[in-house]
Amino acid sequence: MNIFQLFKSNSRIKLPQPVSGGLILSYKCSAECLHCIYGCSPKWSADWISENDLQQILSSLAGKIEPSPYGPEIIGLSHGLHITGGEPFLNFELLSRSIEIAHELKIPSLFVETNSFWALNDKITRDRLRELKDKGLHGIMISVNPFYLEYVPFEMTERAIRISYEIFGKNVAVYQSEYYRRFKMLEIRHRMTLESYLKLEPESELLRNVEFFPMGRATYELEKKLTGRFPRRPGYYFYNQPCNPPFLREWHNHFDNYGNYIPGFCGGISLGDCRQLDTLLKEGIDLEEFPILNFLIYEDFEGLENYAHELGFEESAEGYVSKCHFCTELRRFLVKHGNFRELQPVEFYEHIKNDINSN
Ligand code: SF4
Ligand code: SF4
Numbered sequence: 554m555n556i557f558q559l560f561k562s563n564s565r566i567k568l569p570q571p572v573s574g575g576l577i578l579s580y581k582c583s584a585e586c587l588h589c590i591y592g593c594s595p596k597w598s599a600d601w602i603s604e605n606d607l608q609q610i611l612s613s614l615a616g617k618i619e620p621s622p623y624g625p626e627i628i629g630l631s632h633g634l635h636i637t638g639g640e641p642f643l644n645f646e647l648l649s650r651s652i653e654i655a656h657e658l659k660i661p662s663l664f665v666e667t668n669s670f671w672a673l674n675d676k677i678t679r680d681r682l683r684e685l686k687d688k689g690l691h692g693i694m695i696s697v698n699p700f701y702l703e704y705v706p707f708e709m710t711e712r713a714i715r716i717s718y719e720i721f722g723k724n725v726a727v728y729q730s731e732y733y734r735r736f737k738m739l740e741i742r743h744r745m746t747l748e749s750y751l752k753l754e755p756e757s758e759l760l761r762n763v764e765f766f767p768m769g770r771a772t773y774e775l776e777k778k779l780t781g782r783f784p785r786r787p788g789y790y791f792y793n794q795p796c797n798p799p800f801l802r803e804w805h806n807h808f809d810n811y812g813n814y815i816p817g818f819c820g821g822i823s824l825g826d827c828r829q830l831d832t833l834l835k836e837g838i839d840l841e842e843f844p845i846l847n848f849l850i851y852e853d854f855e856g857l858e859n860y861a862h863e864l865g866f867e868e869s870a871e872g873y874v875s876k877c878h879f880c881t882e883l884r885r886f887l888v889k890h891g892n893f894r895e896l897q898p899v900e901f902y903e904h905i906k907n908d909i910n911s912n
Contacts, residue, residue, distance in 0.1 A: 566850065568814070568824055569803045575637040575666070576610065577809040578602050578647055580900070582639040583670040584704035587747065587778060590769035591820040592905035593639045601644050602810035602883055606828055607651055610808050613830035615658035617814040625661030628692035628724045631805045633662020635694065645681060649688055664692040664724070669713035670705050674746040678712055682720045689889040692724025693717045698732045698763050699750045700775075707741045716749025731762055747778055756782055768877030773906040776874055785872030792855045794876050800849055813897050821884055821901035822849065823894070844893045845887060849880070857883055864890045883903065
């Protein structure tokens with residue numbers, strides 16, 4: 554029995570109360586990484602979260618978000634709250650305000666996630682990080698791997714890491730530190746395309762060393778670059794595979810600028826309005842109103858596929874590289890053939906794959 558069957562009562566279920574997660578200020582990003590689970594890019598509408606929504610969401614999260622086991626001022630990737638995007642430093646004023654509000658609300662283990670594109674020189678980097686620390690930010694997570702390297706010169710990443718250690722001490726997470734070590738060892742400078750990087754490190758090594766989820770843009774765009782590395786399977790192959798990590802859980806959920814309570818890393822799915830989080834948690838949701846959620850929560854992918862078939866979905870003859878790829882393809886079809894409030898934000902489905910008009 555999973556945790557959600559415990560909560561089930563007829564078609565109404567209670568949702569898990571979040572204990573950690575990320576607040577997405579906007580899906581707009583300076584980069585368009587091949588592995589991005591939310592399909593972020595410069596093409597997204599800016600649609601920055603409003604201050605009113607910021608206040609409402611953070612107020613609802615206060616008292617629910619749990620600190621790292623090492624204390625409320627220590628960061629941990631699956632503890633506390635991170636401010637993210639897209640790229641949150643694209644709107645520094647809003648980022649700074651969000652930290653201020655979260656700090657006033659005593660949200661523990663608060664950190665920001667960045668690709669460092671803004672670390673143009675030491676002064677800018679130090680001034681910005683110092684300002685955020687003064688507003689109450691506990692730490693920072695800096696992204697490093699060959700997919701970011703296509704967009705962010707490594708000197709900027711190095712600078713952001715060096716000055717972050719100076720300002721935040723041990724509250725700096727370099728994700729992934731193995732790539733930081735490799736890039737230093739390879740004496741990488743500037744930006745580098747994935748094709749150039751693969752001349753330094755074979756594909757097999759890359760896939761072994763880089764941690765990424767086979768979901769989001771990776772299943773479309775990364776797969777095209779590393780042809781043949783991801784075996785494809787028919788949809789039924791995934792019917793009995795559990796979502797991993799579980800679809801509904803208390804930890805590491807996301808809350809976006811449109812007010813969506815996003816389960817885990819599942820871009821394009823909304824459990825409801827996180828601006829009304831207390832009501833949503835108290836009342837739960839009626840799955841009769843959310844057919845796609847009904848299938849996803851009970852992991853009935855055969856049912857979801859049949860449902861999509863009835864609306865005209867045709868399975869890809871090439872197959873799918875992961876369960877999440879199959880799931881996203883079903884949803885990409887359904888979002889065009891119905892009005893499903895749980896498939897939000899709709900723009901996710903327009904940006905997840907480059908050839909947006911294909912089925
Ligand atoms: S992975 Fe991060 S840096 Fe890259 S496109 Fe997505 S949000 Fe932007
Ligand atoms: S299969 Fe779908 S619901 Fe399950 S983890 Fe992947 S994207 Fe989320």
